[in-house]
Amino acid sequence: MMRAHTFSIVARDPATGEMGVAVQSHWFGVGRLVAWARAGVGAVATQALVEVAYGPRGLDLMAQGKSAPEALAALLAEDEGRELRQVAMVDAQGRVAAHTGARCIAEAGHLTGDGFSVQANMMLNDRVWPAMYEAYRTATGDLAERLVRSLEAAQDAGGDVRGQQSAALLTVPAQASAKPWDDVVVELRVEDHPMPIAELRRLLTVHRAYRRMNLGDELLGKGDVEAALREYRTAAEMVPDIAELPFWHAVTLADLGRVDEALPIFRDVFARDPNLALLVQRLPAAGLLRDDSHMMAQILGAAQGV
Secondary structure, three states, X not given: OEEEOEEEEEEEOOOOOOEEEEEEEOOOOHHHHHEEEEOOOEEEXXXXXXXXXXXXXXXXXXXXXXXXXXXXXXXXXXOOOHHHXXXXXXXXXXXXXXXXXXXXXXXXEEEEEOOEEEEEOOEOOOOHHHHHHHHHHHOOOOHHHHXXXXXXXXXXXXXXXXXXXXXXXXXXXXXXXXXXXXXXXXEEEEOOOOOHHHHHHHHHHHHHHHHHHHHHHHHHHOOOHHHHHHHHHHHHHHOOOOOHHXXXXXXXXXXXXXXXXXXXXXXXXXXXXXHHHHHXXXXXXXXXXXXXXXXXXXXXXXXXXX
């Protein structure tokens, strides 16, 4: 058993069927202990004096056809330490179950809503989980956005009586695929940070930017050049401190023969990261940029400000 006194939310998005968990605690690496989800099955948060097995075993029971309430009831019935546990589950049909043991450290409690549950223990005050409930219920955006907004509301209401340390966010698709490596929508962890929820928010933005880059690559592969370039530009604007994203935008423009458009971008990224001028010279051999000596001279001229 491990200590993960914390606040968390499990939820299913009725619009997409995605399911997920978000959590924060003043305990190192809380995501590894608390947050569990499986595509097409459900999501689980197991916390307080943690029995980690509630996560994988709960998912297994739901995968076998039990509802979230049935799965949780079965596990609690077997657990002599149930009064030390706080557990919440949601299944692929949006059915929710939650348990706060009588021996969870105050302030502790949970609230369930339509397709979601918020739960907290060892909080500064008893306003934390009601604030989470209301924030999730009224938030807009995708599931990840609404989950993070719930964490932010918990912290704003007082949060963990011990303070902040780690946070995690995990969301999965409504249906499992034949490619299990694709069966995660978002998976982010902040293991040790003075403001883990703010850092989780930043990482979510970075995650979205890289998804836009990947979408751009897919669109380019389908021949939709202008749509791909829009995605690359948007990604770079989302995280302006990362020079590599506009670099690949410039590479794509150059490879398309639009060198005049690429050069100002190259000039900017080379000024921020000179090693990218070295990298660009290696791309033709890998088939990632046209092997054109005149074009390469133009690009490298941008590195010298020519």
